[in-house]
Amino acid sequence: GEDVEQSLFLSVREGDSSVINCTYTDSSSTYLYWYKQEPGAGLQLLTYIFSNMDMKQDQRLTVLLNKKDKHLSLRIADTQTGDSAIYFCAEGGSSASKIIFGSGTRLSIRP
Amino acid sequence: EPEVTQTPSHQVTQMGQEVILRCVPISNHLYFYWYRQILGQKVEFLVSFYNNEISEKSEIFDDQFSVERPDGSNFTLKIRSTKLEDSAMYFCASFTPDGTYEQYFGPGTRLTVT
Numbered sequence: 001g002e003d004v005e006q007s008l009f010l011s012v013r014e015g016d017s018s019v020i021n022c023t024y025t026d027s028s029s030t031y032l033y034w035y036k037q038e039p040g041a042g043l044q045l046l047t048y049i050f051s052n053m054d055m056k057q058d059q060r061l062t063v064l065l066n067k068k069d070k071h072l073s074l075r076i077a078d079t080q081t082g083d084s085a086i087y088f089c090a091e092g093g094s095s096a097s098k099i100i101f102g103s104g105t106r107l108s109i110r111p
Numbered sequence: 112e113p114e115v116t117q118t119p120s121h122q123v124t125q126m127g128q129e130v131i132l133r134c135v136p137i138s139n140h141l142y143f144y145w146y147r148q149i150l151g152q153k154v155e156f157l158v159s160f161y162n163n164e165i166s167e168k169s170e171i172f173d174d175q176f177s178v179e180r181p182d183g184s185n186f187t188l189k190i191r192s193t194k195l196e197d198s199a200m201y202f203c204a205s206f207t208p209d210g211t212y213e214q215y216f217g218p219g220t221r222l223t224v225t
Binding site: 088 | 146155206212214
């Protein structure tokens, strides 16, 4: 079945880059997403990438997709304390489809 | 910016009781969803709803669950007889195919079953 896996924790120093990795199993995934969840808050879409793209950049965020290996990564440049959150990798078959989420990676920032 | 709202933010209920979780999706959206997140676990899809009927549901969405769009504004999730394992954060989401590709999520309702 569909599954999305990601590491549970990442700690980075303020100002460094954070790279969160994810793998997924469904080769028919059309949309791959990164959501951010701050404590006590809902899910905020950070960015998404179509499966026919290799890379997408949006300000401090860079998404890389290796479709052959079904590997997705999110790079946050110049990580700030406000970036502390749980980051969910997710995939969907079409824009209206259900979204399958990974377990989330908790990003903590150290001074 | 338009947003999805959910009420209540926290619901405590006793095992066996019925609960209704309410959501107000973004007004021009056409697709509606419920997801849940048990503490410390993945966000899981429950059900999607389009054109006044369920379009897809997961294994979790058994006969104890139902959804309704009673008045063209609200979108509700009913759990008929709650179990301890229904304790979770329940997220509503809505979407419309306007080229943004984003399902907008509400802030969630934390359901605690005692």
